[in-house]
Amino acid sequence: MYTLSSKLKLTAIIFMVVGAIGLIYxxxxxxxxxxxxxxxxxxxxxxxxxxADDAAEIHVEQLxxxxxxxxxxxxxxxxxxxTEGEQHAEAGHGxxxxxxxxxxxxxxxxxxNKPWAALYVAAFFFFMISLGVLAFYAIQYAAQAGWSPVxxxxxxxxxxxxxxxxxxxxxxxxxxxLHLNHLFVWMDPEVVAHDEIIQAKTAYLNxxxxxxxxxxxxxxWAFFRHLLRKNxxxxxxATDLTYFKKNFKLAAGFLVFFIVTESMMSWDWIMSLDPxxxxxxxxxxxxxxxxxxxxxTIAIMSIYLKKRGYLEFVNDSHxxxxxxxxxxxxxxxxxxxxxxxxxxxxxxxxxxxVYFIQRxxxxxxxxxxxxxxxxxxxxxxxMNSDYKRVNWFVIMTGIVILIGHYLNVYVLVMPATVGESWxxxxxxxxxxxxxxxxxxxxVFNSLTKAPLLVKGNPFIKESKHYxx
Amino acid sequence: xxxKVLHAIYRDDDLLLQAVxxxxxxxxxxxxxxxxxxxxxxxxxxxxxxxxxxxxSFLYGLVGLSVAIAMMNFIMIEDWPQDIGGxxxxxxxxxxxxxxxxxxxxxVFFAAHLMVITFYMRSRLWPFxxxxxxxxxxxxxxxLMEVDAANHNIDDLTDFLYKxxxxxxxxxx
Numbered sequence: 001m002y003t004l005s006s007k008l009k010l011t012a013i014i015f016m017v018v019g020a021i022g023l024i025y026x027x028x029x030x031x032x033x034x035x036x037x038x039x040x041x042x043x044x045x046x047x048x049x050x051x052a053d054d055a056a057e058i059h060v061e062q063l064x065x066x067x068x069x070x071x072x073x074x075x076x077x078x079x080x081x082x083t084e085g086e087q088h089a090e091a092g093h094g095x096x097x098x099x100x101x102x103x104x105x106x107x108x109x110x111x112x113n114k115p116w117a118a119l120y121v122a123a124f125f126f127f128m129i130s131l132g133v134l135a136f137y138a139i140q141y142a143a144q145a146g147w148s149p150v151x152x153x154x155x156x157x158x159x160x161x162x163x164x165x166x167x168x169x170x171x172x173x174x175x176x177x178l179h180l181n182h183l184f185v186w187m188d189p190e191v192v193a194h195d196e197i198i199q200a201k202t203a204y205l206n207x208x209x210x211x212x213x214x215x216x217x218x219x220x221w222a223f224f225r226h227l228l229r230k231n232x233x234x235x236x237x238a239t240d241l242t243y244f245k246k247n248f249k250l251a252a253g254f255l256v257f258f259i260v261t262e263s264m265m266s267w268d269w270i271m272s273l274d275p276x277x278x279x280x281x282x283x284x285x286x287x288x289x290x291x292x293x294x295x296x297t298i299a300i301m302s303i304y305l306k307k308r309g310y311l312e313f314v315n316d317s318h319x320x321x322x323x324x325x326x327x328x329x330x331x332x333x334x335x336x337x338x339x340x341x342x343x344x345x346x347x348x349x350x351x352x353x354v355y356f357i358q359r360x361x362x363x364x365x366x367x368x369x370x371x372x373x374x375x376x377x378x379x380x381x382x383m384n385s386d387y388k389r390v391n392w393f394v395i396m397t398g399i400v401i402l403i404g405h406y407l408n409v410y411v412l413v414m415p416a417t418v419g420e421s422w423x424x425x426x427x428x429x430x431x432x433x434x435x436x437x438x439x440x441x442x443v444f445n446s447l448t449k450a451p452l453l454v455k456g457n458p459f460i461k462e463s464k465h466y467x468x
Numbered sequence: 469x470x471x472k473v474l475h476a477i478y479r480d481d482d483l484l485l486q487a488v489x490x491x492x493x494x495x496x497x498x499x500x501x502x503x504x505x506x507x508x509x510x511x512x513x514x515x516x517x518x519x520x521x522x523x524x525s526f527l528y529g530l531v532g533l534s535v536a537i538a539m540m541n542f543i544m545i546e547d548w549p550q551d552i553g554g555x556x557x558x559x560x561x562x563x564x565x566x567x568x569x570x571x572x573x574x575x576v577f578f579a580a581h582l583m584v585i586t587f588y589m590r591s592r593l594w595p596f597x598x599x600x601x602x603x604x605x606x607x608x609x610x611x612l613m614e615v616d617a618a619n620h621n622i623d624d625l626t627d628f629l630y631k632x633x634x635x636x637x638x639x640x641x
Contacts, residue, residue, distance in 0.1 A: 338565075342566075342568065345565050349515045383526070385522070
């Protein structure tokens with residue numbers, strides 16, 4: 001049995017408290033009025049050249065005869081050029097003063113979104129780790145893998161965060177639905193009233209249906225997780241394979257349910273932040289991110305517990321296998337990242353490409369830096385077979401991968417919510433600390449609930465003697 | 469005069485692995501082992517150095533990547549930077565996404581093919597090469613071990629090999 005050390009408990013609690021304080025500060029520091037924004041920007045101006053002056057302007061030219069509506073793409077100040085016949089007339093800029101006020105109001109909304117978005121990114125990031133681990137766990141069952149059963153309890157412990165983490169994400173979605181924040185622009189009836197594109201999508205993007213869907217995904221995942229865990233515990237005392245067979249079927253069923261709901265979840269929770277944009281491989285892209293983060297977390301936790309002497313049957317070959325998965329799925333993530341980017345870059349269709357233009361202009365370091373942390377780093381460090389067995393190498397690469405995938409979620413969410421006003425400051429770091437503490441607490445607490453080695457699994461003997 | 473070797477034939481791979489361990493412990497020298505299929509762990513038991521084929525492959529991959537970059541940079545950017553469908557051909561990086569598929573494929577192509585050719589050369593395999601098989605049965609169901617007789621007493625060595633489970637032993641001069 002694992003016993004939660006008081007040191008770890010204390011660290012987790014300190015993380016949570018510090019994170020919570022930082023977040024509260026973030027919410028208090030967010031400006032309430034346009035005047036405050038002006039003040040903040042005036043005091044900041046001498047520092048970095050803030051994006052205020054060079055707010056990206058895009059001029060979309062439409063074919064003659066087409067009706068054009070002036071729209072406010074999130075994070076953008078877009079002026080659509082009106083065309084009537086052959087005349088190209090610039091959209092009326094209106095009086096300078098009102099335009100300027102509009103601009104500051106825009107910044108105000110972004111800054112008000114900042115602590116919310118920081119909270120949302122961190123909540124989703126830690127939630128997706130446990131979801132990724134659950135998917136990996138189910139795959140191990142469905143594939144009848146012979147190497148991994150010694151790691152099952154570690155995986156089960158990480159998935160313990162699924163329900164609490166999912167509830168937090170759900171609460172955040174409900175709060176958005178109650179208009180306490182402006183994370184999801186399509187939830188704002190005023191925006192929708194002037195936006196035909198969103199209007200056409202309201203059959204799918206409306207708050208009640210959105211929350212019902214979220215409840216179905218979360219309920220389904222938590223349900224499968226609960227049953228898998230329950231059977232796994234029962235298997236410890238079982239004399240036959242009944243519970244193993246049950247789990248095998250459950251895992252297969254979960255994987256079918258998961259791939260459908262995961263894809264829809266990524267449309268709902270992330271892609272709908274940019275309701276004017278869509279991409280067909282988006283679900284896979286988010287899946288790759290959560291899958292590799294989950295596997296990395298399994299590897300880091302296994303190494304930690306092994307060092308502490310709790311996993312005597314885990315050897316370097318198990319770590320080697322996990323590192324291979326980290327390596328392979330990192331490349332898979334990059335493949336999807338690039339496929340999505342390159343197809344849109346290549347065809348350069350304005351309605352699709354704004355998504356990447358915004359990211360490349362406002363988030364260049366993060367957007368391309370992700371490729372270094374999520375691709376080049378793991379590829380070079382984990383390519384060598386010997387390095388995959390060096391535990392501190394795996395830990396180091398794992399930490400970089402996790403940071404990289406946090407940034408991935410950050411770049412998915414932030415441009416649509418805070419636009420060019422992003423900064424990784426107190427609210428962002430605090431939110432990560434808060435959820436890191438919560439995650440650690442729940443996961444390690446769950447580890448104490450069951451023996452660290454499963455019994456009754458028909459593959460356990462093979463797994464104990466696994467050697468690569 | 470060619471040195472003497474003993475050909476010991478084993479009928480089972482487990483027996484062979486055990487024999488290899490015993491023979492190495494007794495400090496006899498194993499020249500070569502002929503097997504009908506890969507025996508897992510034989511190379512470790514024999515103490516063979518690990519292959520460096522993967523390292524060559526990595527280097528070949530880097531060569532392939534360089535070739536792809538140099539080729540496309542010269543053709544598309546330097547030699548004749550045409551405007552093809554509005555693609556930005558002002559610098560390599562501006563147009564890089566379009567080159568990535570080729571960069572990837574050439575990396576794989578070089579890594580794979582040159583590694584295979586390296587393998588053929590290092591293991592001396594080519595068409596019309598005469599087979600070096602000492603006993604035709606080794607491609608079917610028996611394992612043959614070639615042990616250097618060198619300065620050892622032939623009778624002692626033969627006895628020893630019989631004890632390790634060899635079913636046939638032949639002296640080759």
